[in-house]
Amino acid sequence: MSPSKNATPISAAAMGSPLGRVDAREKVTGRATYAFENDAQFEKKPLYLWLVTSTTAKGRVREIDASAALEHPGVTAVLDHVTAPRMADTDNSELAILQDDRISYYGQIVALVLAETIEAAREGARLTVVHQDEEKAVLTADEAELYTPTKDAVGAEPDTEEGDVDAALAEAEVVVDKQYSTPYEQNNPLEPHAASAVFADGVLEMWDSTQGVHGVASALAPMLGLSETQIRVQAPYVGGGFGSKGVPHPPEMAVALAAVWADGRPVKLAVTRQQMYSLTGYRTATKSHIRLGARADGRITALDVLATVESAAAKEFIEHAAKPARMMYAGANRRTRHRVAELDVAIPSWLRAPGEMPAIFALEVAMDELAEATGIDPVELRILNDPEIDPETGKPFASRRLVECLRRGAESFGWSQGRPEPRSTLEGDWWVGTGVASSTYPANFFPGNSARVTALEGGRYNVAIGAADIGTGSRTALLQIAADALEVPVEDVDLAIADSSLPTATVAGGSSGTGSWGTAIVQAAQQFRADHGDHPVPGELTTSTTEAYPDMDKYSMHSFGAAFAEVRVHRLTGEIRVPRLTGVYSVGRVINPVTARSQLLGALIMAQSAALYEEAYRDTRTGHFVTQDLASYHVAAHADIGDLHVEWLDDVDERATPMGSRGIGEIGNVGASAAIVNAAYHATGVRVRDLPATPENFL
Ligand code: MOS
Numbered sequence: 001m002s003p004s005k006n007a008t009p010i011s012a013a014a015m016g017s018p019l020g021r022v023d024a025r026e027k028v029t030g031r032a033t034y035a036f037e038n039d040a041q042f043e044k045k046p047l048y049l050w051l052v053t054s055t056t057a058k059g060r061v062r063e064i065d066a067s068a069a070l071e072h073p074g075v076t077a078v079l080d081h082v083t084a085p086r087m088a089d090t091d092n093s094e095l096a097i098l099q100d101d102r103i104s105y106y107g108q109i110v111a112l113v114l115a116e117t118i119e120a121a122r123e124g125a126r127l128t129v130v131h132q133d134e135e136k137a138v139l140t141a142d143e144a145e146l147y148t149p150t151k152d153a154v155g156a157e158p159d160t161e162e163g164d165v166d167a168a169l170a171e172a173e174v175v176v177d178k179q180y181s182t183p184y185e186q187n188n189p190l191e192p193h194a195a196s197a198v199f200a201d202g203v204l205e206m207w208d209s210t211q212g213v214h215g216v217a218s219a220l221a222p223m224l225g226l227s228e229t230q231i232r233v234q235a236p237y238v239g240g241g242f243g244s245k246g247v248p249h250p251p252e253m254a255v256a257l258a259a260v261w262a263d264g265r266p267v268k269l270a271v272t273r274q275q276m277y278s279l280t281g282y283r284t285a286t287k288s289h290i291r292l293g294a295r296a297d298g299r300i301t302a303l304d305v306l307a308t309v310e311s312a313a314a315k316e317f318i319e320h321a322a323k324p325a326r327m328m329y330a331g332a333n334r335r336t337r338h339r340v341a342e343l344d345v346a347i348p349s350w351l352r353a354p355g356e357m358p359a360i361f362a363l364e365v366a367m368d369e370l371a372e373a374t375g376i377d378p379v380e381l382r383i384l385n386d387p388e389i390d391p392e393t394g395k396p397f398a399s400r401r402l403v404e405c406l407r408r409g410a411e412s413f414g415w416s417q418g419r420p421e422p423r424s425t426l427e428g429d430w431w432v433g434t435g436v437a438s439s440t441y442p443a444n445f446f447p448g449n450s451a452r453v454t455a456l457e458g459g460r461y462n463v464a465i466g467a468a469d470i471g472t473g474s475r476t477a478l479l480q481i482a483a484d485a486l487e488v489p490v491e492d493v494d495l496a497i498a499d500s501s502l503p504t505a506t507v508a509g510g511s512s513g514t515g516s517w518g519t520a521i522v523q524a525a526q527q528f529r530a531d532h533g534d535h536p537v538p539g540e541l542t543t544s545t546t547e548a549y550p551d552m553d554k555y556s557m558h559s560f561g562a563a564f565a566e567v568r569v570h571r572l573t574g575e576i577r578v579p580r581l582t583g584v585y586s587v588g589r590v591i592n593p594v595t596a597r598s599q600l601l602g603a604l605i606m607a608q609s610a611a612l613y614e615e616a617y618r619d620t621r622t623g624h625f626v627t628q629d630l631a632s633y634h635v636a637a638h639a640d641i642g643d644l645h646v647e648w649l650d651d652v653d654e655r656a657t658p659m660g661s662r663g664i665g666e667i668g669n670v671g672a673s674a675a676i677v678n679a680a681y682h683a684t685g686v687r688v689r690d691l692p693a694t695p696e697n698f699l
Helices: 024-028 067-071 118-127 165-171 213-223 250-262 273-279 323-327 356-374 378-384 402-413 474-486 513-532 593-612 672-684
Strands: 047-053 059-065 075-079 109-115 129-134 160-162 174-182 194-200 203-208 231-234 267-270 286-294 300-312 333-343 397-399 430-442 450-455 461-464 493-496 541-545 556-570 576-586 643-648
Touching: 047 118, 047 250, 047 273, 059 109, 067 075, 067 118, 075 118, 075 250, 109 118, 109 250, 165 286, 165 300, 165 333, 174 356, 194 250, 203 213, 203 250, 213 231, 213 250, 250 267, 250 273, 286 356, 300 356, 323 333, 323 356, 356 378, 356 430, 356 593, 356 672, 378 402, 378 430, 402 430, 402 556, 402 576, 402 643, 430 576, 430 672, 450 513, 461 474, 461 513, 474 493, 474 513, 513 541, 556 672, 576 593, 576 672, 593 643, 593 672
Parallel strands: 047 267, 203 231, 300 333, 397 556, 461 493, 576 643
Antiparallel strands: 047 109, 059 129, 075 109, 160 333, 174 286, 194 203, 194 267, 286 300, 430 556, 450 461, 450 541, 556 576
């Protein structure tokens, strides 16, 4: 059943308490089974899968010569575009692997090797000879014709214009007119993508490392000609996603297709880190041309953002890098545009605050430049331009506490004690500086989530929803939400998640998970009480599905924050260090302060990582990423990180969810990179506009 009434706010008893992760023991003792570790579930010994990939950006497979591979004693089969099972539906061009001979990017799957051992599978892949006919490929944005993406692809209007931007810029007393860029970035969750699957009696059972089991099931089933009841996807433990496991990618389909072929034999695949770089998404490079016009007193009169991103011919994905600037600051004349270069390259996808991260990086460095040009303190400049209503939609903000975050951060960080001039503090051989930036992230709420509450013996309850916990702590937070909604202690709730045979859940993405799933749980619990009272008979149950929240259309809903950084740059080597990074956030009610703190700390680390280290390089002849490991693509490690400090405002946003919470996963990764780069400017007088800010910038 699906009541049309939405959940009403619940009060916090369990919520807000620092409950330890309920799956911590399984994880630290190694008993947690990840997607590659489910052999105990199988009746038969699994076949190991290895992916054979294209070595040209564009063309056709002429022939896959598997003769040498098949002579290997351990190799069972080599499936290619001729011999692989046919799909019922090939509309999803990313997932329709081995259905034709077309090669659309370097690193695309062109054959699957199945073998009795992982070593034999890998050797079989090495022995498989791929004959390709190459075609001329477009591999750099310079060669491509830029196009304007559709509203559907952007998730918002691609272009907006209000007032007369050019006239306002011409009349402005101060103008900042600069280009900013972010590089290709690779997700790099600790656990590479992996899946195992068995197809028996017409049912495909799959264990996948994914951010959404229902998303995988609903994408794969129709392509394989299976009904919803003929597929079951589980993801009990996931070693991080960072966006790359948000939608199914070709490796998952490879496992499913091979399992269908193997009919009864389980199939397992662990994607190598190298293969992840072409097969599981990445953040495209972004360029932002920003023009800010202002009066001498710092009030913004014109905002012009032109974001240029890249997409793939194989499948369109648009990084919405112009959109986030629309709601950030006041100013009457505004224009924002997205332009896209379509290339014959691997398919980009979500990565750690897609759109928001590059957009707010560019805007917040531009704001620092405006602060300098007007001689106004960067914190005060942001406060001065804080809008009354959302300038993008004209709607009131459900909650906008950016100013409080800035003021509290300034206090806590020591900013309010005043700052010296840029390039004026040298301590030993280190230039020292401080920087600030605003953060924001939309309060994404996805309707269509279902939860089921079932009465158990002894006054206990089972609460079920197919949500995924990719390491964030959502399993723990949902338990707290369920306990409060049922008004019982957390010990009295059994929570079942991460299984597509449970009620439908949307993706653990866009910082939407806990809020969207939690709302379904609250609604189901309240409906359960209405249906069955406080003393239900064991076995009584209620399932309930969420609809769009009535307030969603009335208000503009976002979280806000402020990041402050202290940076030291070595005067001789350009080495850059971040001894202190502080973030203050307004994110609604914090459901679990332990896991929330970890989310915000982790995201600040990602922000430092993006600011200073992460950069993937492409071979411009093939479009292939040449950064192929964690040595050539550095992700911030322990030694890189100084003192991190996070705080949040005492906040309850009942317009956002009945828990009063908003998402917390990504906001820490928005803005903080700009705070670091702004601090590096303050330290050295060198303005970096292109990430990452590597040492050579400061020599
Ligand atoms: Mo997250 S990058 O929205 O999956």
